[in-house]
Amino acid sequence: MKIGKLVGTIGAAACVVMAMPALAQDIKLGVVAGMSGPGTSYGIGIRQGAEMAVKEINAAGGIKGRKIALVVADDASNPAQSVTAMQRLVNEPVDLVVGGWGSSQVLANMDVAERAGLPYIVVGATNPKITTDKNKWTFRVIFTDSVQAEQIADAAVKRLGMKRIAVIHDANDYGVGNRDIFLASLKKIGIEPVAMVSYQSADKDFTAQLSRIREANPDGLAIFGTIPAAPAIMNQARDLGIKARFIGTGGLANENLMTLSPKASEGTVLTTYFHEDVDAQARAWADRYVKEFSGSAQPPRPVLAAWEYRAIKFIAAPCLESSGTDKEKLRQCISRWKGKLFSVPGEAYFDKTGQLIQQSVLVEVGNGAFQAFKGK
Amino acid sequence: MTAFRISQRGWIVVAALAALVALPGYAPQYLVHVANFILIYTLPVIGLGFLTGFTGRVSLAQGALFGVGAYTTALLTTKLGWAPLATLVPSVLMTVVLAVALGGAAVRLAGLYFVMATIGIQQIVWLVLMNWIELTNGPQGVRSIPAIGLGGYELETPQRFFFLALAAAGISYFLAKRVIGSRLGLYLRALSDDQLAASSVAVEVGRAKVTALALSAAWAGAGGFLYAHYVRYIHPDMFGLEASVLYLVMSMFGGYRSIAGMIVATAILESATEYLRPFGEFRMIAYGMILLLGMMYFPKGILTLVRRRASAPATEKS
């Protein structure tokens, strides 16, 4: 099996190089994400979502007969290299970019797109600073930490009845962004956190931080971090005898959470960007996606793949159809976009800062899988 | 015969320079972008050359010092509103002061202890950049650093910035040659050959080493200054141990004491990092192998192999 995996990866790497030979009149769609380095699983999920969407669009005749060609740039989940990766796409040139994972990387590469005047739809970074009134060409479909942190704070107090809430957060943008908004939301409802500690993304041992949290004996523990730190925190918290229920936001929305902490993650409530059971169309897409990509070296990552797919299929494609590849017209079309996306309750629309406003989805970890959260 | 040879070599150099200066004209923007990175990286690499090549001291803190230069100018411009060019001297000075404060005592120690100390310095600087949030915004990094303006002419695009980077690399090369040719250069080469013999011909070995450390920090700080105003967004992870390893490799690969060799090695290795990019992990494996096999078979640096000089290799005339 191992050799198969190796061949699979070489195959994947090789195809990145060939990247569907782009013919002259093809529409070039850029995808930038970390496909090596710490964010590998997120980046490959994004690439799979793009490949799936583009294959379906081209199969259905493409955009007014023009095929879409994917140009993929791996930024190795490193801010410095993400600048160079975006520069490469600008230089290609591509007509628009859909992708981007990791707030540090997107904060670094979005300036390149802004200066080059290139429409850039961000699918995998939640730091609020990405969409402000200053960015003109950068849009974001995944909702920010602020929306998720507010909703989980609200749910924790009102639906889960938590009184003594502790917070442990990664020191990176994602962790700090979520913490600040979560605390503000709690303050609005009149709740003060009983303990608050931070950690470095690469940390493996959390006894120091968790010992302080245990002192405060919380009934709820908010974890604003990503894989593999979050599941490690859950395991070690249970080892230390912390009984508090875990809550969190999008960083936990990754199947690896259950593989790395099978027992400890049970009962965790979190906001997520995508869940198969929200509506039938989401379930159908998820089945198609898993079937298509379960053979590859990476286990399928539906969460960010879903956003990349929806951003291309339901936002980028219609706009390319209506306003062609003129950058300014394309930008205006995206900014005025309004519509329905599977797994997103109600209607979504872009506000003036380029942020897609939408309802988030609450899920709960039950016997090793994400389930729609039904109350207590 | 030699007259002919020099003029022939001279011609090659002139032609190469002309092609380089005109690069932004004909080359695609992405190539100019990579060229800018190469030119910027020659500064920390040549700076490190004073330590590795000329003083026989290996340092793994050049990445952190490069970061100190970048952060000094980034914070001065974004938080205090200074004009970019006004922050060049403070960036260089801050890097030198920090390097000498943290490493001054260690540089006098035996070679191996100095390497160990530089690893400590690298990690400490990185951790402080990452955790002193009030000063450096920590993991949020510093955004929208202003571009350098020369007489109302903003160097925003890679093409425009290219000339500043080329000039900086040129000045750095010229100054480095002067330093190596100076008395200090002589003392450094002497103490790296035989420290005891050097002190027994009145060379103040300790002071010379600290001066070499200060020079390597100054070059790193200047490089950091340029980097910050080119990338215009900096993050602590850009200045981690991997960066120090990168500069060390480039400076050692260039050839034992040849500054031109270091520049060529920087060009080769930086473009290798870019063009091997689509290969993900395999790029890093290839990089590791280059490092390992290079040291196993060309300990004196690949380019000394290229040089076919008969007896005396090109030594810097005193």
Next chain:
Amino acid sequence: MALLSASGVSLAFAGVRALAQIDLQIEEGELLGIIGPNGSGKSTLFNVLSGIYRVDDGSIVFRGQRIEQLGVAQIVRCGIARTFQNKRLFGTMTVLENVVVAALKGAQGSALGDVLGLRSAAQARDKAVAIADRCLALTGLTQSRELLARDLPYGAQNRLELARALALEPTLLLLDEPAAGLNPSERAELRELIRRIHGEGLTIALVEHDVRMVTGLCARAIVLDHGEKIADGASAAVVRDPRVQAAYFGVVEGEEEAHGV
């Protein structure tokens, strides 16, 4: 008053007595011989005089100044230069550069002055090159001026180290077994060179375990054995002192049998 006087100089390495209560005077303009079997402390004495080792106790006064606590470079600037038993040259530098380093006498000057090419820096350099050329001429190395030190034949390397020490324009020169590894003709040549240098007024102390070399050159000699000074006087008399002969194990009467151990 002696140019250099060491009194009660002692030094031990982890219990092993290297030097024990050595008293030594070197007169101005003298060519003093220092002999003794291997491991008798000759080189250790030089290392103490040149500041490489710190004495455990005792004092060293050079031209009225106490120097036993000073660093190597400071002692050199006071005017004491030395050569090494195993030749320590700057291998990757040219012959000229090896000697110019010494001729500069570690003058710091401002590195900045050098880099910006100020006139004062250029003058200091030219003066040093002049001194260097003179020393190279004295030691017959002028024609190999541009060669790398490591590419020189052994004999020439020997003379280069001497030239480098002379470039410091010292008032006292410590020669540590300069004749080691030389063939007879090179030995004779070296003897003449030392005689000529001494003739120009330079005070020299010569460590040598080849007794004939010492008796040929030095009026006075001292003998060291196991870190102690066992004899001090006219070199011809000292050589025949029974205790010295015992130290050399069976050095038989008469000139021709004397040989280095």
Next chain:
Amino acid sequence: MFDQLFIGGLATGCIYAVVGLGFTLVYRTLRMVNFAQGHVFMAGAFLGLVIAERVRLPALPLLLVVGAVAFALGMVLERLVFRRLYHNHEVFIVGSIGLGIVLMNGVRVFFPEPVPFPKVFGSTVVQIGTARFQEAYLWVVVSTLVLVVLLHAMFTYTRTGRALRAVAADAEIAGTVGVNVNRAIAFTFGLSFAVAAIAGVLIGPLYFVSFDMGDMVGLKAFSAAVFGGINSIPGTILGGLVIGVLENFAGGYISSAYKDLVAFVILLVMLIWRPTGLLGRETPVKV
């Protein structure tokens, strides 16, 4: 909270100590520092994972098998790779950094994601005072003790041990009195690989194993070796334990942001104040 931090710190300290031993063994014999040591620790963890998943070995045999395989790997790599790097510090350091990069990224191709390690050392939670921790912690501490005792016995009582000590004292002289220096050096590398790999297996169940777990542990173990005395085995053990415990206290009582800072500040201060470390002795420099 104090005892939780102390025992946790003790366990991580043991890991730093054992990996630090790898640095000490190589340094004592060659005066060189192998910067790939942290990644050997990581490779040991994955080796243990692959074996444990395939062959369901219980704890002790797993440790012995991984140790033996790593030992052989160390001997082979010394002959093929390290032997060509002995020119000087710089060449050895950069060469070993290169080897570390190859090792790390080679493993990443097969294991791009962190992977849970089978609970080979049991998963029941033990309680001492108010401190609760997995059974595996006891295995870490006990194994470290056993390892140190075995090493000490090997060095003092066995013939190879004496040969290694002779080479460490002075390779030239050791050679002249009939010690096969090359074999002794290869043996030392084998030992340092085995020790690091065993530490990898020990820590596996406590946290996940991932291709980048070697970086920080390698640097911390390196600081422990310098702090305790890079040419002294008891010194390195002491250094590791102290750094492990101090780190946890800093993280617990001051702020977890600066947990990692402890090791590197100690490293820097020790180098300037006492480069030979707490228990290290001056390595004689021949003039």
